[in-house]
Amino acid sequence: MKPVKVGLLGLGTVGGGTVSVLQRNAEEIQRRAGRGIEIAIAAARDLDKERPFDSSKIELTTDPQAVVSHPEVEVVIELIGGTDTARELVMQAIANDKHVVTANKALIAKHGNEIFAAAQKQGVMVAFEAAVAGGIPIIKAIREGLAGNRIEWLAGIINGTGNFILTEMRDKGRDFADVLAEAQKLGYAEADPTFDVEGIDAAHKLTILASIAFGIPLQFDACYTEGISHITPEDVEYAEELGYRIKHLGVSRRTDSGVELRVHPTLIPYRRLIANVDGVMNAVLVKGDAVGPTLYYGAGAGADPTASAVVADVVDVVRVLTADPENRVPHLAFQPDQLSDLPVLPMADIETAYYLRLEASDKPGVLADVTRILADLDISIEALLQKEPAEEAASVPVIILTHRIREGRMNDAISRIEALATIQGKVTRIRLEALDA
């Protein structure tokens, strides 16, 4: 089957990320979508700029019209941002029978009702997973994954800049202006930070989430928006003393008389999982009547995470264009004839870190013997803890954390350690995963 041709509007941060991900994961994506995805044309303001990806097979143009009217393009990806030009181009793409994928939260929050109606009429798809919480598939989760629920409320940390600032204020006792300046230096905040710190960006996203959760039209103008610039280090500290963290939340709740739709700084109990979502990360908590509370966590911005959502939407569209409806999404994510024969590794070949607990005779030289065995097998020790012997016990517990090593090697080490005369019984071995990403 011929690849699906897509056209790109915008080659900035997210545009560049989208090209990178589509190129880098081309084979993986084709195995999932059942068809290749090819960027035929891309519109950018400056054609001479150096790009961190291979643009040799992409027709570059400064004319966005050439993208939305390109005869071979089936999917237009809108990544230019803003609401005026973007709206016009998206409406034209729809009129030209193109499917549209967009990451533009302002566009959807303000003009979504109009855009969706046009798409519905024209029989084309409009997908916008990347518009809310970057790479977290939160729109799909609410719209499809929780479709059996009556959603009661949702609350989200949906602006990374604001969360970074509040996290720094709490961790280091610094004040708002100070941290904002740093965030601007690090590139986490724009030169004009209003959109982020005054909650406008979060309000765009919350507007979209609330409509999907409660089945109401998009009503951005009705969203209450309060920023975080008035939060003082004292407030952060007092909140902490009382058992709370301050987060910039978007909250939407269904009541009998209407829907609450509000973005503002919010104290939340520090023991809640979402209170521990720090730095630039995003998370959305959704409470359904059947499922109870669910939480979705991940990167809310950045080139690659946003591209992750954009490309997922493109794959969704391609799956509809390619398969009969019943087989749209393959059971195991990849097309049945595209499963890999990559073997499942035997345990001896896996690699992880380890916690070991030994019962050692309380005699000199035991630790030397044990650490020698580990050293001989090239197993590095991360931490070692020797505990007091229990009363009248002839042995002392020794706990060792190791660095990552093949399990086969560790099995060898454990046999040798258990063979020592000064070690009693079996070695307790629990695997350890740092889960850093």
Added chain:
Amino acid sequence: MKPVKVGLLGLGTVGGGTVSVLQRNAEEIQRRAGRGIEIAIAAARDLDKERPFDSSKIELTTDPQAVVSHPEVEVVIELIGGTDTARELVMQAIANDKHVVTANKALIAKHGNEIFAAAQKQGVMVAFEAAVAGGIPIIKAIREGLAGNRIEWLAGIINGTGNFILTEMRDKGRDFADVLAEAQKLGYAEADPTFDVEGIDAAHKLTILASIAFGIPLQFDACYTEGISHITPEDVEYAEELGYRIKHLGVSRRTDSGVELRVHPTLIPYRRLIANVDGVMNAVLVKGDAVGPTLYYGAGAGADPTASAVVADVVDVVRVLTADPENRVPHLAFQPDQLSDLPVLPMADIETAYYLRLEASDKPGVLADVTRILADLDISIEALLQKEPAEEAASVPVIILTHRIREGRMNDAISRIEALATIQGKVTRIRLEALDA
């Protein structure tokens, strides 16, 4: 459009939950799916058992064959568990041209390859979101939401019973057998707990997740499985001392030589979000090359949470049966003609709790005045904190946490407080949400 008729195999815990959710949320579900969903027939072992739902319009039978061959049933929901009879019935349903929704992890992990091939050939859908992590839409997230990524690894707490036991062991220093007995009394653990505590249940789920993440056939027999019964309170305590928590994790990682597929107790750094997933809750951490780490959290078992996933799958099927492919999932989750005119509430009508900070003159009677104003407006105080005055300051900060109250009432209270001669400047007001579910 006529409702879609479904047939139910099994009316146990999840079966009952599924009927309840479909009945309770019938209107909401129809607005989302574009079509009603009607349970035409259900097979149960005991027809005389009292049911916590209205079964007057459901044909009850002891004969599962009557369900899979019912001429009007388009979707068969398999909730009887086990792998022998369930496999036969599912294969028959497929042969009879029925779509299938199942919550049966053992069935999919062991016979999924065969079932999917049959479904593919017959042109019917088989959906199994409820088979992994109950109500968390993790299969949809990986299969569709992260479709642009090369998945690098995933790690999940995917057995609630095991997580409950390990959480209790840590919180209370109790030993395994002791907590297991309590879990059995509470109904969190089966009389024969082997499936849960030895990791077999988790291995079924991990097998499914790994196939979807890495595009390999289901290979349950290749999964390494180690239980938690040998974990001692000492190990839990030593791990804690070193900065780790012990969780029963399913881990799957892609390496150049193969896929790691293993369930075992695992130390993880206590600062990771997933280390703080406690009690019977589940969570899955997925690392994609583009999106980075993402986490999905929610209830992994129970009647209603599992039913949430079952019904979501039924809605997915009905959306395919009902709409043209391009409009399968409505943009805003609900069908365009089914949006509600529920208004967005003005801020004065929302309800939340509050953190108030006042600068009070360091004089007697100030607190009495403030608390009198709150009492007059029926605003209850949850906590009050009076801080030391800053050196040479003429005022002291007073912090008040209130219970939930309408914002209009709070605005009134704040105006009255600010009008007091003994209060300096504006009252700082930050909203507070307990987010308990």
